[in-house]
Amino acid sequence: xxxxxxxxxxxxxxxxxxxxxxxxxxxxxxxxxxxxxxxxxxxxxxxxxxxxxxxxxxxxxxxxxxxxxxxxxxxxxxxxxxxxxxxxxxxxxxxxxxxxxxxxxxxxxxxxxxxxxxxxxxxxxxxxxxxxxxxxxxxxxxxxxxxxxxxxxxxxxxxxxxxxxxxxxxxxxxxxxxxxxxxxxxxxxxxxxxxxxxxxxxxxxxxxxxxxxxxxxxxxxxxxxxxxxxxxxxxxxxxxxxxxxxxxxxxxxxxxxxxxxxxxxxxxxxxxxxxxxxxxxxxxxxxxxxxxxxxxxxxxxxxxxxxxxxxxxxxxxxxxxxxxxxxxxxxxxxxxxxxxxxxxxxxxxxxxxxxxxxxxxxxx
Amino acid sequence: xxxxxxxxxxxxxxxxxxxxxxxxxxxxxxxxxxxxxxxxxxxxxxxxxxxxxxxxxxxxxxxxxxxxxxxxxxxxxxxxxxxxxxxxxxxxxxxxxxxxxxxxxxxxxxxxxxxxxxxxxxxxxxxxxxxxxxxxxxxxxxxxxxxxxxxxxxxxxxxxxxxxxxxxxxxxxxxxxxxxxxxxxxxxxxxxxxxxxxxxxxxxxxxxxxxxxxxxxxxxxxxxxxxxxxxxxxxxxxxxxxxxxxxxxxxxxxxxxxxxxxxxxxxxxxxxxxxxxxxxxxxxxxxxxxxxxxxxxxxxxxxxxxxxxxxxxxxxxxxxxxxxxxxxxxxxxxxxxxxxxxxxxxxxxxxxxxxxxxxxxxxxxxxxxxxxxxxxxxxxxxxxxxxxxxxxxxxxxxx
Numbered sequence: 213x214x215x216x217x218x219x220x221x222x223x224x225x226x227x228x229x230x231x232x233x234x235x236x237x238x239x240x241x242x243x244x245x246x247x248x249x250x251x252x253x254x255x256x257x258x259x260x261x262x263x264x265x266x267x268x269x270x271x272x273x274x275x276x277x278x279x280x281x282x283x284x285x286x287x288x289x290x291x292x293x294x295x296x297x298x299x300x301x302x303x304x305x306x307x308x309x310x311x312x313x314x315x316x317x318x319x320x321x322x323x324x325x326x327x328x329x330x331x332x333x334x335x336x337x338x339x340x341x342x343x344x345x346x347x348x349x350x351x352x353x354x355x356x357x358x359x360x361x362x363x364x365x366x367x368x369x370x371x372x373x374x375x376x377x378x379x380x381x382x383x384x385x386x387x388x389x390x391x392x393x394x395x396x397x398x399x400x401x402x403x404x405x406x407x408x409x410x411x412x413x414x415x416x417x418x419x420x421x422x423x424x425x426x427x428x429x430x431x432x433x434x435x436x437x438x439x440x441x442x443x444x445x446x447x448x449x450x451x452x453x454x455x456x457x458x459x460x461x462x463x464x465x466x467x468x469x470x471x472x473x474x475x476x477x478x479x480x481x482x483x484x485x486x487x488x489x490x491x492x493x494x495x496x497x498x499x500x501x502x503x504x505x506x507x508x509x510x511x512x513x514x515x516x517x518x519x520x521x522x523x524x525x526x527x528x529x530x531x532x533x534x535x536x537x538x539x540x541x542x543x544x545x546x547x548x549x550x551x552x553x554x555x556x557x558x559x560x561x562x563x564x565x566x567x568x569x570x571x572x573x574x575x576x
Numbered sequence: 577x578x579x580x581x582x583x584x585x586x587x588x589x590x591x592x593x594x595x596x597x598x599x600x601x602x603x604x605x606x607x608x609x610x611x612x613x614x615x616x617x618x619x620x621x622x623x624x625x626x627x628x629x630x631x632x633x634x635x636x637x638x639x640x641x642x643x644x645x646x647x648x649x650x651x652x653x654x655x656x657x658x659x660x661x662x663x664x665x666x667x668x669x670x671x672x673x674x675x676x677x678x679x680x681x682x683x684x685x686x687x688x689x690x691x692x693x694x695x696x697x698x699x700x701x702x703x704x705x706x707x708x709x710x711x712x713x714x715x716x717x718x719x720x721x722x723x724x725x726x727x728x729x730x731x732x733x734x735x736x737x738x739x740x741x742x743x744x745x746x747x748x749x750x751x752x753x754x755x756x757x758x759x760x761x762x763x764x765x766x767x768x769x770x771x772x773x774x775x776x777x778x779x780x781x782x783x784x785x786x787x788x789x790x791x792x793x794x795x796x797x798x799x800x801x802x803x804x805x806x807x808x809x810x811x812x813x814x815x816x817x818x819x820x821x822x823x824x825x826x827x828x829x830x831x832x833x834x835x836x837x838x839x840x841x842x843x844x845x846x847x848x849x850x851x852x853x854x855x856x857x858x859x860x861x862x863x864x865x866x867x868x869x870x871x872x873x874x875x876x877x878x879x880x881x882x883x884x885x886x887x888x889x890x891x892x893x894x895x896x897x898x899x900x901x902x903x904x905x906x907x908x909x910x911x912x913x914x915x916x917x918x919x920x921x922x923x924x925x926x927x928x929x930x931x932x933x934x935x936x937x938x939x940x941x942x943x944x945x946x947x948x949x950x951x952x953x954x955x956x957x958x959x960x961x962x963x964x965x966x967x968x969x970x971x972x973x974x975x
Contacts, residue, residue, distance in 0.1 A: 416956030
C-alpha cells in the first residue's frame with residue numbers, strides 16, 4: 213500500500229452504504245429485484261417455521277446418553293439409541309472381546325486412504341503399502357495367525373462389512389472393468405460382442421437382481437459339496453456389477469485418447485500389449501481417476517442394498533437394534549445418525565474427486 | 577489400435593513367410609475361438625452343475641409354475657387380484673406396480689429436479705445455497721437409507737387414524753398413509769377424459785399447423801397457450817353440461833380406519849418420496865449443467881435482437897439446453913426405475929418383491945431371477961432405443 217497523500221486535493225466521495233459492506237452484500241445477493249426480495253422473505257419465513265422446532269427437537273429437548281426408559285417421556289430426540297448400541301451397530305456379530313481387531317483394521321484403512329489422498333504419494337510403493345495393509349487387515353479380521361481366534365466371514369458385519377464390500381468391489385472390479393473396456397474397443401467381433409453383451413446386460417438390471425442371483429442362484433452353480441458363504445457371494449455380485457460400470461468409465465478414457473497416440477505407438481513398432489500398457493492405459497486411466505472415484509462412491513452407497521439379502525452391514529445392524537423392543541420407535545434418530553455417517557464419507561469423496569479433477573486437468 | 581500391417585503385402589516377401597502367430601488376422605481368429613470356447617466351457621460347467629443340483633433337490637424347471645395358483649395376497653394392485661389367481665397374474669400386478677411408481681416418480685422428479693436446478697442458478701444467494709445444500713445432501717445419502725427414513729416417519733411419527741393430521745379439508749395424514757377426498761364417480765368423468773384427449777389431439781394438430789404456417793409466412797401462432805386453454809376448457813365445458821356434479825367422496829373415520837376417499841399406502845408414499853428426492857438431486861445437476869452449457873453470448877444476442885425474456889427462454893435457451901439435458905436425464909429416469917426395485921425392502925409389492933415371494937414359494941430361483949432381469953432389460957432397451965431415436969432427431973445439422 214502506498215502512503216496516503218499528505219494533502220488530499222479534494223475529498224474522496226465514499227460509495228453509498230447500500231453498495232458496500234454487509235448492506236451492499238444483502239442488496240446485491242438477496243434484494244436486487246422485487247421478485248428476489250419476495251423470494252428471500254418467503255424462504256426466510258419458511259425457515260423460521262421449520263428450523264426452530266427441528267433445532268429444539270434435536271438439541272434442546274433431546275437426551276444424548278441415557279437408558280431407553282428415559283427416552284419414553286421426553287419430547288425431543290432420543291440420541292441415546294446410538295451410544296447405547298454403538299458396539300453392535302459398528303461391529304455387529306464380531307465376537308465380544310475381539311472387536312479391537314476390526315477397529316484397528318478400519319483405522320489402518322483410514323490411514324491408508326488419507327495417505328493415498330496426496331498425489332505426491334502416487335508411486336509404486338503405494339501399491340505395496342496397500343497390499344501390506346490389506347493383508348494385515350485380512351489377518352486382523354479372519355485371525356488364525358499369531359494366536360488370533362478364527363472369525364468366519366459370516367460373522368463379519370457392521371461397518372467393516374460395508375467397507376469391505378465397497379473396497380473389494382472396486383479393487384477387484386477395476387482390472388475386470390479395464391479388460392472389458394479394452395474388449396469393447398477391440399476389433400475382434402466375437403470378443404467385442406461378448407463384452408458389449410456383458411456390460412449392457414449388467415448395466416440394464418438393478419443391483420438387487422444380481423444380489424438375488426448371488427444368494428439363490430450361485431449355490432446351484434457349484435458342484436455338489438462345494439459351498440462358499442453368503443458374504444463372499446454378495447462380494448462376487450458387487451464385483452461383477454461394479455466392473456461393468458468401471459468398463460464404461462474406462463472406455464470414456466480410451467475414447468478420449470487422440471488417434472495420434474495409437475499411430476505414434478504403432479510407428480515405433482510397439483505391439484498391441486505394449487501400446488496399451490506403455491502408452492494408452494497410463495494416460496487414459498489418469499483421465500478417468502475422478503469418474504472412477506464417482507463409481508467408488510456409488511458402490512459405497514450401493515453396498516447398503518445387501519440388507520435385502522439379509523447380510524448384516526451397518527444399515528442392517530442398525531435395523532436389528534431398532535427391532536429390539538427397548539429401542540423401537542427411535543428409527544428417525546438412528547437413521548439420521550447413519551445418514552450423517554454416509555454423508556461425511558461420500559461428501560469427502562466427492563469433494564476430493566472434484567479437487568482432483570481440477571488438479572489433473574493439466575491441459576494437453 | 578493395431579491396424580493391419582499392409583507393408584507385408586506390398587513387398588516381395590511371400591505372406592506364407594509370416595508364421596501364423598505373427599499374423600494379426602490369424603491371431604485374432606485364434607483368440608476369438610479360444611475366448612468363445614472358454615465361455616462355452618464355463619457355461620456348460622455351470623449348466624451341468626445346476627442341472628445336477630436341481631435334480632438332487634428335486635426342484636422343477638421351466639415356466640410351468642406360472643399357471644399355478646399363487647396363494648398369496650398382494651397389498652395393493654391396479655387390477656383385480658386375489659390369492660386364488662395364478663402366479664402370472666401376481667407377477668403382472670407386480671409389474672404394473674413397478675410401472676405405477678416409476679411413472680409417477682418420473683413426473684415428480686422432473687418437476688422437482690428442474691425447479692431445484694433453476695434455483696441452484698438463482699441470483700438469490702439464499703435460494704441458490706439452499707438448492708446446493710439439497711443437492712449435496714441427497715446425492716450423498718444412500719437411497720435405501722432414505723426409503724427406510726421416510727417409512728419410519730410414516731410408521732413412527734405419524735399418529736394413528738383416530739388422531740390423523742388434517743392439514744387441509746378432506747386430506748388426512750396418518751400411519752395408514754395419505755387419505756384424501758376425490759370427486760364421487762360420475763358418468764361425466766369418462767366424457768371429460770375423452771374431452772381432454774380430444775383437446776390434446778387438437779392441440780397437436782394446431783401446433784403442427786402453426787409451425788408450418790410460421791415456416792411459410794413467418795407469422796407466429798401461440799399454439800402452446802391455445803392448447804393449454806383447450807385442455808382446461810373442453811373438459812370444463814363437459815362438466816358444466818353434465819350439470820356441474822360437485823359431490824365429493826370424503827374419507828370418514830370408521831372404527832380404526834378411514835372409509836372412502838383415496839388411500840395412498842405408507843409403503844408407496846415412502847418409496848415415492850425416497851426415489852423422487854434422491855433422483856431429483858441428480859436431475860437438478862443435469863438441468864443446471866444444461867442451462868449453463870448455453871453460452872452467455874446466445875442469451876445476449878437474443879436479447880439484442882429484441883426477444884422478450886420468455887421468448888429467449890423458449891426459442892434460444894431451451895432448444896439448446898435440452899439437447900444437453902435429455903440424454904443424461906433419460907439415464908436418470910432409468911435409474912429411478914431400477915431403484916424402484918428397492919421397494920422390496922419396505923414391503924411395497926413391486927415386480928421384484930412379487931418375484932421374490934414366488935421364488936421362495938416355488939424354489940425356482942433361476943426362472944425368477946431371469947424374469948427380473950428380462951423385465952428390467954426390456955425397460956433399459958426400450959429407453960436406449962428412444963435415446964437413439966432422439967439423438968438422431970436432435971443431431972445438429974452440420975453444414
